Amino acid sequence: MQLKDISGVDVIVVGAGNAAICAALAAHEAGAKVVVLEKAPEAEKGGNSFFTAGATRFVFNNLDELREVLDVSEDEARTVDFGTYTEENFFDDMGRVTQYRCDPDLTEILVRNSRRTLAWMKSKGVRFEPMYGRQAHKVDGGFKFFGGQVCAFWGGGAGLIDSLHTITKKIGIPILYETGAVSLLSKDGRICGVLAEQDGRQSEISAGTVVLACGGFESNAEMRARYLGPNWDLAKVRGTRFNMGGGISMALAMGAMPCGHWSGAHAVGWDVNAPTFGDRVVGDGFQKHSYPFGIMVNANGERFVDEGADFRNFTYAKYGLEVLKQPGMFAWQVFDAKVDPILRDEYRIRQVTKAEAASLEELAGKLEGVDGKRFLETVAEYNKAVRQDIPFNSVIKDGRCTKGLRIPKTNWANTIDAPPFQAYAITCGITFTFGGVKVSPSTAVESMSGKHIPGLYAAGEMVGGLFYFNYPSGTGLVSGAVFGRIAGTEAAGYARRAQR
Template sequence: MSIWDTIIIGAGNAAFCAAHEAREKGASVLMLECAPEAENGGNSRYTAGAIRFAYDGVDDIRALCPDLSEDQIAITDFGTYTEEQFFDDMFRVTRYRTDPALCERLVRSSRDTMHWMRDKGIRFLPIYGRQAFKVDGRFKFWGGLTLESWGGGEGLVDAHTKIARESGVKIRYDTRAIELLTDGHAVTGVKVRHKGHIEELGAKSVVVAAGGFQASPEMRTRYLGPGWEMARVRGSRFNTGEGIKMAMDIGASTYGNWSGCHAVGWDYNAPEFGDLDVGDGFQKHSYPWGIMVNATGRRFVDEGADFRNYTYAKYGRIILNQPDQFAWQIFDSKVTHILRDEYRIKRVTKVTAPTIEALAEKLEGVDPQGFLDEIKAYNAAVDTDTPFDPNVKDGRATKGLSVPKSNWANRIDDGPFEAYQVGCGITFTFGGLRIDPDTAQVLDNGLSPIPGLFAAGELVGGVFFFNYPGGTGLINGSVFGRLAGTHAAPR
């Protein structure tokens, strides 16, 4: 039986960060990817690539994006996103449930981890267009989310793969880990299946970074609740929870929000799993500039409660709970020019009409009269005296409605009109394994470290509860992947 210093289960962003760090410490590293090479990278390949981290101003951005021109810098307000702001966002959106020690590790390590990734060869660029709008000749970034990886998720995974291979990391595709091997005390390797054959691979340490259980309808229904088998999966079809179950089978402690997940508004007719040809394009995240209605024709959520970064990951669940599990997003011509690029893809469930009455008849599954009554009430409630500004929470709100709109409220009265049908798209699950925040070592049911076993990425529980600040998934995987690789490497 071959013996490796470190075996890493998974080949997404968290797994690669573990691999890079373990190799940096001198370990021999084998990565096991259950997907074929064409679908490698787990959920990381499907992401748009936005990554949240603490920074103090333009000098931090310039250091991470050396290709930025002086002209770009001159017309851009990057602002700041301090550690204190990051902490505030994490505690606010998780309703103060995020594990304090894990959260502190995440926030305090975020900036240094970004620079470490840059030094490894990962490239970043500002998210113009999705995270900054041009007002009075200047771009202003908002919502604490400023940079993304070059080429989105696909570019990130390809860059990670190139860096890993050049450093001597071995990657085996079509190789599914099915069991953790132990000697009764420590983890000693992994049993795998490759093209129908079973073999055992020895290791001095194992890092589990195989994603959550979002691609398993059975586990979604068991832990998230009835109806969740109907959700579409935004990303990889291979994230079915095996990494979590393998660790549980040897006594690993579970932790976190097992009934919670990251779920968004996703094209109603999207396929069961993510499509790499479309990537993240099935998402529909410009709802703050319009309204959403359900099958009764009524609004059901405050579309302008906060920046999209802080609401999109919880609104998928709300859409799933609507009658017949769908909603329509409604926009008029005042805002269609600022809709995100995903609204312009070919594979989109969209209707248009010159009048609101004609639109009402085209909204499949919606009560037309209920919709028209809702539009009339909504338009009458909009405060038109406050200027509309998509770069800030502008306070342009409605008055007197049972479901308010707190910002960016515009009357829906200027045709032509556009509407997009959305369902629920699940990204990743929040429940998972319990780790030591200082080492990323998996803890057992007695809360003692399991020798030789580490974890990182989506399958670590305790970081996110109820909701999630946009872009925190990638930095979470990067921080704890790097930590796992550091401590998994033999000393």
């Protein structure tokens, strides 16, 4: 579809990832005529959502509530321990990992709408699956989930985007690919459309309201260096190459209030030889998240974080920064044969930077860029410090710790002494940026004076104020869906009122 074919639009949604499509579906459901603008070509659609594992986090107090989202068979109900995840758990996790800076109003909306929003997506045709391979281990012949997270969108991020775009196409919402929003249009103090570009030509599209859901600035090396700091321009980008901060810049140009942790980002341990931007075939396979069961060493051959501080769900999004701080901006994750059976599936892909050896001395010689002598000393010191009198249990914070080390390991401390030994080279991979614009509980974008900018809404990574320093795994997709749905509904209502 061409720009010239667009007319009579109530709601323009900028972006075509999870948050954007949820906004489009909700606006359509509310009776609005919607058009979606996607800067990427169709073959690269979906923004960062495509590159995720599809994990999601939501409140459920019992099996019946879990089944509102996830189809659980009777056999699974008997043999799988899904646990529960209460509102209190979710509030506590959000507060704890963000150092209690998360916006209380937005956090309450996120938590209390988490399950009902995913159930709404399910009613539209989106499917979910248990995360057996990444969030559960076998215990006494059955699976036990840990970390408050039990399911993902079927087929991961790629499956989610395929499903959402199929649903959108089926109900007749047009998506204009390779069509970027250049700037917002305003008239009489309200947003009334966008200036869009397609095939090198720019055209104005009028609309009752606009929803910006086109990501943060993680793909923009200059903005990363400017706002996040030195060496962030050298970080790998886990996802799309199109999240250049355009939506944020457009909103700020209209007087939007900056909000959130502008010098913070979600960043993880990522294969050192991964491409500059995300690979749509490998997806999230370059991540390496079994570090709680081993140790991480830097170029000096020394540990630099407490690998077992918490479930990886609550540390992985901040440890990418710790890797970036190391000499050479890389590290090696080291494991022995005892934990090989519980390493996550991303350790078994073909595109992996791996060293393997029958002895620690041999492994030391294979860790490129690492002081081998100091590495062997580090392992010896670590092994000596492990509290072997405490039983190892991978599905709880087992308290199996080290004693007397400068950097302790709080849980899951196993001696590294059973060959063969294996190590994986990682660097920093940025997922998304935490800084965005201030929105009201209705997702209306607020101005520097604290008032709503009439006709402008935001969702997804553009919402500032939810995440600071860190992030509970699976919260990005559910927050995108929650605030995307709200934005679409509110935008449709505003457009309807504006026509009166």
